Amino acid sequence: EFFFPYNRKMWRTSLRGMGYGWTSWSVPVPTIADLLAGARGEPRTGLGYNPSFLYPRSGGIGALVSALSSGVRDRVRTATRISRIDLRKKVAWSAGEEAFHFDAVISTIPLPEMARSCVILPSGVRAAASALRxxxxxxxxxxxxxxxxxxxxxxxxxxxxxxxxxxxxxxxxxxxxxxxxxxxxxxxxxxxxxxxxxxxxxxxxxxxxxxxxxxxxxxxxxxxxxxxxxxxxxVVFDHARDAAVGRVREHLRGKGAFTAGRYGAWDYYGMEASMADGIRAARDAIRKVRGISA
Ligand SMILES: Cc1cc2nc3c(=O)[nH]c(=O)nc-3n(C[C@H](O)[C@H](O)[C@H](O)COP(=O)(O)OP(=O)(O)OC[C@H]3O[C@@H](n4cnc5c(N)ncnc54)[C@H](O)[C@@H]3O)c2cc1C
Missing domain, CATH: 3.90.660.20 (Protoporphyrinogen oxidase, mitochondrial; domain 2)
Incomplete structure (x- = not known):
């Protein structure tokens, strides 16, 4: 009554064509005791990935971003869309053709768009990126x-x-x-x-x-x-997703482009996992620039 109609409605795709990697944190695995209690019609509370969570007292979830950015606002450019990246010359261009030179890049651009933005990319990597759904x-x-x-x-x-x-x-x-x-x-x-x-x-x-x-x-x-x-x-976790994501990210990483966050990693991350991934990417980028192997 719930699982199949809900997932069909949300994913807009045949569920047979999907893997189940994305369920690991979002779908609770009941214990035998939970199953028996459910069969007896006894309500269970505290199930699921978010029975308790933190939320800012005021300012909505935007308060989190305001707090995180408070110490760095003068060093961060926003509202600047990157439309082209040359990983060999290590330059990224904004939509207005402003050039940004880099030693390493951390990208939260959605992975298929990131691949499209790269001026040079092996055809196999480009094909893998264009298969992402x-x-x-x-x-x-x-x-x-x-x-x-x-x-x-x-x-x-x-x-x-x-x-x-x-x-x-x-x-x-x-x-x-x-x-x-x-x-x-x-x-x-x-x-x-x-x-x-x-x-x-x-x-x-x-x-x-x-x-x-x-x-x-x-x-x-x-x-x-x-x-x-x-x-x-x-991200739709169809059967091609894991191999395609691995191929694209591995290639970009080898060229000094660390893709991170929900859309950079092309994963089913919430805010917490996205932030942790960003921290990981920053550490990887620093190691790359300093020539330290992982
Ligand atoms: C409908 C919905 C509900 C959700 N509900 C929850 C929830 O309840 N709890 C929870 O924890 N998570 C939730 N999430 C997930 C959460 O929103 C994400 O995990 C989180 O925002 C990802 O952060 P991020 O920094 O990786 O990506 P984003 O927040 O998408 O940030 C990526 C940044 O990259 C920028 N960018 C993209 N392309 C370019 C480009 N070409 N040039 C320059 N900049 C670019 C974007 O402008 C953006 O600022 C939800 C997501 C959705 C879609």
Whole structure:
């Protein structure tokens, strides 16, 4: 009732074509005692990858980035898209053709895009990168005055009658996320990477779904709607993924380009794993520049 319809809805692909490497941390493995308790209909709490977590008291999750960046803002350039990289000459160019010279590079650019950006790449590596698949996600954020009901922190939605696979209620996580009597809500709908997304229609369907789910009162509209398209959002772990990722990353690493984070590593990382991967990549890059072997 849950596992297959939910995963089909989220991954937008035949589940037979997928491996299960991505499940290692995200799908809890029940003990025999859990199984027996489930069969007896006894509720179990504390299961899953996130029964407890930390969240900033104010400022939303953006507070984490603000705190991390506070000591380095004057040394970090943002809002500069890298569009071309020559790993032999060790130069990266911005979309505006500004050149950046480097000894080693740490890349959080999504791996297929990183490969496309490299001006020189062996054809086998390029082919491996172009085989990588993903889904994109339209996240519709809504501010709702006087909601009819909200359901915990977030809920997974396997039913096809709703377009979204997940709905979340950030004001239930942190009271600072919305004024009194209001709710901060999001819903997420996934699409294959090549799909065209009609954002206006999706927002309409998301709002309608929330009304049918009993979150919005009948006839009421949300007060603010902010859709954000995340592309890529989730790496599809098909059977070709592991070998292709290994081939591309190994080649780039040999040329002094350390790919890191959820999209650089092309993995199913949350924030914590992405940050740990960034620290690892920084250490590797320093070793490379200093000529120390791993
Ligand atoms: C729908 C959804 C829900 C999620 N929910 C959770 C959750 O509840 N908890 C959790 O821990 N994690 C969650 N995650 C995962 C979390 O968002 C990621 O793990 C984390 O943001 C990855 O951090 P990162 O730095 O590796 O990548 P990003 O946050 O994507 O940062 C990569 C950076 O690289 C930049 N970049 C990309 N291309 C270029 C380019 N060509 N030139 C220059 N810069 C470029 C981007 O602008 C971006 O700033 C969720 C992800 C999704 C999609």
């Amino acid at each position: 993903w889904v994109k996600v339209l996240c519709v954020n809504l501010a709702v005055r006087d909601p009819a009901a909200t359901h915990g922190h977030w809920v997974y939605v396997p039913e096809r009658t709703y377009p979204f696979f997940r709905a979340g209620f950030l004001s239930n996580v942190s009271a600072a996320a919305a004024p009194n009597g209001c709710a901060s809500v999001f819903v997420e709908t996934s699409f294959p990477s090549g799909a065209r997304v009609n954002v206006g229609m999706e927002v309409h369907q998301a709002t309608d779904g929330l009304r049918r789910m009993g979150v919005l009162r009948p006839g009421r509209k949300p007060d603010i709607v902010e859709p954000v398209l995340l592309d890529p959002a989730y």
